[in-house]
Amino acid sequence: MMDQKACLEVAGLTVERGGRLLLQDISLSVAPGEMVAVLGPNGAGKSTLFRSITGEMAFQQGLVSLGQQAIDSWSPLDKAHLLGVLPQSSTLNFSFSVEEVVLLGRTPHATSNAENLEIVTAALKKVDALHLLERNYTALSGGEKQRVHLARVLAQVWEPSARGSRVLLLDEPTSALDPAHQHLTLQVAREFATADTGCMVILHDFNLAARYADRVLVIQNGQLVASGTPDEVMTPDVIHRVFELDVVVMKHPQHGCPLVIT
Amino acid sequence: MKRKDKARLLLWGLGILLPVMMLFSIATGPVTIPVSEIVQVLLANVGLAEPDPGSRSALIIEAIRLPRTLLGVLVGSTLAVCGAAMQGLFRNPLADPGIIGVASGAALGAGIAIVLGGMLPFTLPDVLKAYSVSVLAFVGGFGATLLVYRIGTTANGTSVATMLLAGIAIGALSGAGMGTLNYIADDAMLRNMTFWSMGSLGGANWQNILLTAPFMILLQLLLIGRSRGLNALLLGESEARHLGQNVNMLKLQLILLTALGVGLAVSLAGMIGFVGLVVPHLVRMFIGPDHRYLMPASCLLGAALLLGADMIARVIVAPAELPIGIVTALLGAPFFISLLLQQRNRIG
Numbered sequence: 001m002m003d004q005k006a007c008l009e010v011a012g013l014t015v016e017r018g019g020r021l022l023l024q025d026i027s028l029s030v031a032p033g034e035m036v037a038v039l040g041p042n043g044a045g046k047s048t049l050f051r052s053i054t055g056e057m058a059f060q061q062g063l064v065s066l067g068q069q070a071i072d073s074w075s076p077l078d079k080a081h082l083l084g085v086l087p088q089s090s091t092l093n094f095s096f097s098v099e100e101v102v103l104l105g106r107t108p109h110a111t112s113n114a115e116n117l118e119i120v121t122a123a124l125k126k127v128d129a130l131h132l133l134e135r136n137y138t139a140l141s142g143g144e145k146q147r148v149h150l151a152r153v154l155a156q157v158w159e160p161s162a163r164g165s166r167v168l169l170l171d172e173p174t175s176a177l178d179p180a181h182q183h184l185t186l187q188v189a190r191e192f193a194t195a196d197t198g199c200m201v202i203l204h205d206f207n208l209a210a211r212y213a214d215r216v217l218v219i220q221n222g223q224l225v226a227s228g229t230p231d232e233v234m235t236p237d238v239i240h241r242v243f244e245l246d247v248v249v250m251k252h253p254q255h256g257c258p259l260v261i262t
Numbered sequence: 263m264k265r266k267d268k269a270r271l272l273l274w275g276l277g278i279l280l281p282v283m284m285l286f287s288i289a290t291g292p293v294t295i296p297v298s299e300i301v302q303v304l305l306a307n308v309g310l311a312e313p314d315p316g317s318r319s320a321l322i323i324e325a326i327r328l329p330r331t332l333l334g335v336l337v338g339s340t341l342a343v344c345g346a347a348m349q350g351l352f353r354n355p356l357a358d359p360g361i362i363g364v365a366s367g368a369a370l371g372a373g374i375a376i377v378l379g380g381m382l383p384f385t386l387p388d389v390l391k392a393y394s395v396s397v398l399a400f401v402g403g404f405g406a407t408l409l410v411y412r413i414g415t416t417a418n419g420t421s422v423a424t425m426l427l428a429g430i431a432i433g434a435l436s437g438a439g440m441g442t443l444n445y446i447a448d449d450a451m452l453r454n455m456t457f458w459s460m461g462s463l464g465g466a467n468w469q470n471i472l473l474t475a476p477f478m479i480l481l482q483l484l485l486i487g488r489s490r491g492l493n494a495l496l497l498g499e500s501e502a503r504h505l506g507q508n509v510n511m512l513k514l515q516l517i518l519l520t521a522l523g524v525g526l527a528v529s530l531a532g533m534i535g536f537v538g539l540v541v542p543h544l545v546r547m548f549i550g551p552d553h554r555y556l557m558p559a560s561c562l563l564g565a566a567l568l569l570g571a572d573m574i575a576r577v578i579v580a581p582a583e584l585p586i587g588i589v590t591a592l593l594g595a596p597f598f599i600s601l602l603l604q605q606r607n608r609i610g
Contacts, residue, residue, distance in 0.1 A: 080506025108506035
């Protein structure tokens with residue numbers, strides 16, 4: 001598991017809050033070019049894991065490294081060139097235009113304005129939101145907002161950096177999206193997870209994880225209870241144990257990945 | 263028209279409006295001075311025209327109108343820029359620069375100077391009296407803000423929500439202090455406190471301006487320099503951090519700069535409400551929330567509007583003078599209510 005080339009590595013992560021163990025001895029790694037899905041019931045610790053990785057939540061034990069270097073040893077600016085984070089929801093309530101919101105993703109960069117606008121356009125195109133460019137952000141629907149923020153995060157880590165491999169952390173990026181855009185979002189993430197970018201995404205939909213992820217991690221009560229390829233992890237047994245849900249797992253007739261029928 | 267073009271246009275427009283307002287402000291008063299004469303006097307002052315030593319206008323301009331106008335520019339722009347910064351920091355367009363306790367603390371400081379200073383067994387010279395009010399107002403405002411910041415800050419960082427509540431609590435404490443001072447004050451002190459709390463640009467003099475202008479200009483430039491950080495903050499503190507901002511440092515800078523700026527403004531001109539609240543709002547309605555344009559535009563519009571309010575204050579009950587805080591409240595409050603109504607209708 002301790003891949004030498006990992007762009008994101010978590011070792012023995014333990015988080016405690018108010019006497020409650022939120023995460024217990026979690027170890028994982030994401031390699032460039034890899035897409036890792038994190039599954040788990042509500043309150044299992046998925047978001048805690050994300051927040052510990054991004055430095056928003058202090059952890060008691062363990063080590064988080066970004067590109068072979070402890071994550072808190074990066075300067076905020078250098079880190080921003082490598083690590084793009086999409087939170088579950090945003091509280092933005094100022095009437096920026098969509099273009100301005102995505103342009104905020106370019107805050108860490110010293111690129112020219114023309115270049116930034118080009119990237120903004122390309123990022124919006126990727127998430128099928130270019131037609132929203134001039135719209136008022138606050139007047140968008142929940143799903144449109146979610147795509148705009150994804151475009152913002154993509155614009156942030158758009159170009160390869162000399163500092164190292166990039167990492168995308170997406171926390172439930174599909175929660176407000178219609179099925180077509182759920183697939184589009186994960187295809188975009190998949191596309192980004194090329195040779196130079198590692199992607200870790202929290203999902204609730206078994207089939208989206210099965211279809212797009214290289215590896216699936218399952219978290220339950222703050223512990224990593226299963227990890228492996230979708231074929232290894234998405235079994236009726238694991239899903240029953242973790243989600244208390246009886247399912248049938250088949251092979252997807254077209255894609256060959258596991259197909260979970262609830 | 264794209265927003266950015268609109269923003270540029272607005273900045274140009276305000277850049278023209280402000281000098282015009284300054285000219286009007288110099289021209290307006292018990293003696294109306296023609297613009298040609300103002301220009302002549304100003305040019306003479308920088309050595310570009312022959313001075314006219316016998317001119318009465320020159321005396322009025324140099325001793326009274328020009329310092330007053332410059333004070334209006336400094337105070338108006340500072341209040342507006344600080345207001346925009348606080349609305350960004352608190353991610354709330356209804357925040358005003360007083361939200362971090364600076365106004366209530368300054369009021370208490372000024373009250374202490376007026377009442378306790380007046381109760382000293384010996385009489386202070388007038389100069390010292392005036393300065394003690396300014397200095398204590400500044401100390402009170404800055405001190406209250408530091409207290410609010412301390413309460414809101416833990417090892418994990420500064421909680422903006424806690425600061426908001428702490429600001430309310432400190433405001434209530436200051437209010438109790440002011441009440442006590444009111445209770446023990448005599449009639450003259452009461453009158454002084456009341457006038458101070460309604461603000462005035464009447465105390466303008468060259469000494470004050472030369473002493474404070476460099477700081478107030480620098481503070482504004484530093485705040486305007488935080489525009490990109492403020493934009494990122496509007497997304498939320500975590501998001502700003504993900505975008506590479508040192509959020510705790512940014513918050514501390516914004517709070518300190520605002521406390522210093524508003525503290526200086528209040529110590530020079532007393533309490534002037536609504537400028538810090540309404541001006542950024544007004545600018546945002548035209549060009550949106552991008553602080554790279556919002557901050558400089560607020561600076562210019564704040565200065566222009568305060569000059570306008572001061573002209574009204576000087577003219578409307580001439581030869582007497584209305585406290586400027588009354589004018590800004592009379593103009594600002596209805597405007598603010600109309601904003602609220604508009605927003606309410608938009609939400610439905």
